[in-house]
Amino acid sequence: MERIVDAREVETGTRVSASQEPSTRERRAMLHLSNVSHAVNHFQNQMMTMLYPYIMADLGMTYTAVGILSAICSVLSSICQGAYGFLTPFFSRCKLLGFGNLGIALGTLMSGLAGSYPMLIVARGVASIGSSAQHPVGYSILSSYFPTKRGAVMALNTSVSNVGTLVATPLATALLLVLSWRQIFFVVTVASVVMGLIYFFFRDYGMPNRAGSGRSGLVQGVASYRRVLKNRNMVLIALVFMVGGAGRDGGVNQIYFAPHLANDFGYSNLTIGILITAISIGSIVGPIFFGWLSDRFSRVRMLQVSMALSCAGTLWVAHLGPGEVMLFISLLLYSAFTSSRGTQTQAIVADAASNEDRDAAFSLYFLLGFLSQPFWVLITGFLMDNAGFATALTVLSVTYIVGIFVLGFMRDERPTAMNPAVQ
Numbered sequence: 001m002e003r004i005v006d007a008r009e010v011e012t013g014t015r016v017s018a019s020q021e022p023s024t025r026e027r028r029a030m031l032h033l034s035n036v037s038h039a040v041n042h043f044q045n046q047m048m049t050m051l052y053p054y055i056m057a058d059l060g061m062t063y064t065a066v067g068i069l070s071a072i073c074s075v076l077s078s079i080c081q082g083a084y085g086f087l088t089p090f091f092s093r094c095k096l097l098g099f100g101n102l103g104i105a106l107g108t109l110m111s112g113l114a115g116s117y118p119m120l121i122v123a124r125g126v127a128s129i130g131s132s133a134q135h136p137v138g139y140s141i142l143s144s145y146f147p148t149k150r151g152a153v154m155a156l157n158t159s160v161s162n163v164g165t166l167v168a169t170p171l172a173t174a175l176l177l178v179l180s181w182r183q184i185f186f187v188v189t190v191a192s193v194v195m196g197l198i199y200f201f202f203r204d205y206g207m208p209n210r211a212g213s214g215r216s217g218l219v220q221g222v223a224s225y226r227r228v229l230k231n232r233n234m235v236l237i238a239l240v241f242m243v244g245g246a247g248r249d250g251g252v253n254q255i256y257f258a259p260h261l262a263n264d265f266g267y268s269n270l271t272i273g274i275l276i277t278a279i280s281i282g283s284i285v286g287p288i289f290f291g292w293l294s295d296r297f298s299r300v301r302m303l304q305v306s307m308a309l310s311c312a313g314t315l316w317v318a319h320l321g322p323g324e325v326m327l328f329i330s331l332l333l334y335s336a337f338t339s340s341r342g343t344q345t346q347a348i349v350a351d352a353a354s355n356e357d358r359d360a361a362f363s364l365y366f367l368l369g370f371l372s373q374p375f376w377v378l379i380t381g382f383l384m385d386n387a388g389f390a391t392a393l394t395v396l397s398v399t400y401i402v403g404i405f406v407l408g409f410m411r412d413e414r415p416t417a418m419n420p421a422v423q
Contacts, residue, residue, distance in 0.1 A: 039164030082367030101196030103130020112185030155291020282335025
């Protein structure tokens with residue numbers, strides 16, 4: 001894979017000096033902070049599943065209204081994710097993450113105060129704009145802090161964030177026993193405020209010098225996007241993320257599996273909760289395992305293997321009948337395979353882009369990848385209504401074959417001359 005060379009390396013003929021690298025202690029602190037803030041982000045998104053019935057009753061919302069709200073938030077977040085490459089030449093990535101978490105806090109607070117459906121749309125929109133920084137900026141800064149362990153670190157970050165998803169359902173259920181849905185929003189607001197304030201105490205390593213005029217910063221941002229768009233491999237890996245039908249946050253796995261288990265198999269709420277937990281566990285284990293492998297073998301080949309397993313797992317689950325034990329094991333493996341794609345593609349993005357262009361690369365990657373999510377959600381829902389669950393997932397299984405085909409046009413050429421100080 002062609003690597004875009006850092007402008008500073010061209011000017012000096014050397015890598016950035018070790019004095020500009022974070023210490024081991026700073027690396028660990030940033031990893032822990034990013035993991036926890038990402039988990040809090042996922043927790044707040046997942047808890048909405050449990051709060052929606054109460055919100056719908058109080059605000060008079062229909063299922064269609066919930067779908068429209070989800071689509072608006074998804075589009076807002078995707079568009080904002082595509083803009084951070086323009087902001088990082090002017091602002092520290094740590095400060096962007098700090099303000100992003102404060103934005104989540106503001107939106108969450110507004111959600112608790114919302115007295116009507118339009119007000120709730122505005123509130124969740126503000127929260128979505130705030131949360132948009134976590135993926136492109138968060139992964140970019142982790143790749144700067146851990147240049148030789150990107151696959152494993154990004155996989156760990158993804159898996160820890162999925163722990164937030166895992167605990168959200170039981171914790172939100174417990175909180176609803178003692179608090180109203182509005183009070184729950186007020187309580188979780190505090191967590192995002194704390195995360196946001198802590199980010200302001202961290203230093204942004206691995207970024208080019210921001211000194212200069214506003215115009216020069218804008219020119220720098222535009223140039224970064226142009227270089228990324230000219231890199232064929234960057235566009236190809238974004239396409240791989242787009243075509244995978246399942247495995248993304250808030251996508252097919254979270255929306256349609258519970259209704260399938262209830263309507264097609266007639267399982268109780270307790271049984272459904274246990275089986276959905278299998279999906280959450282798989283989304284924690286899978287990224288760690290495949291991220292570890294991608295640091296030791298060809299990232300492209302390991303991604304192809306995981307997508308082939310995703311195809312096989314999707315076909316298996318599509319035609320699997322009732323049976324709690326077999327379903328639990330199958331859903332765990334299915335989720336482990338389908339959720340592993342994101343961390344591997346993100347590591348390839350980090351390898352392909354220089355420090356100067358990495359923010360633009362991640363911004364475009366998440367913009368393209370998540371813009372396709374509403375499409376897959378709508379297609380799956382239409383197929384489930386008209387042809388059934390098995391047909392819907394069979395169609396999704398084909399998307400992974402398309403991804404494997406696209407990967408055939410890529411070469412795995414990660415940077416090799418790494419500074420010993422950062423290993």
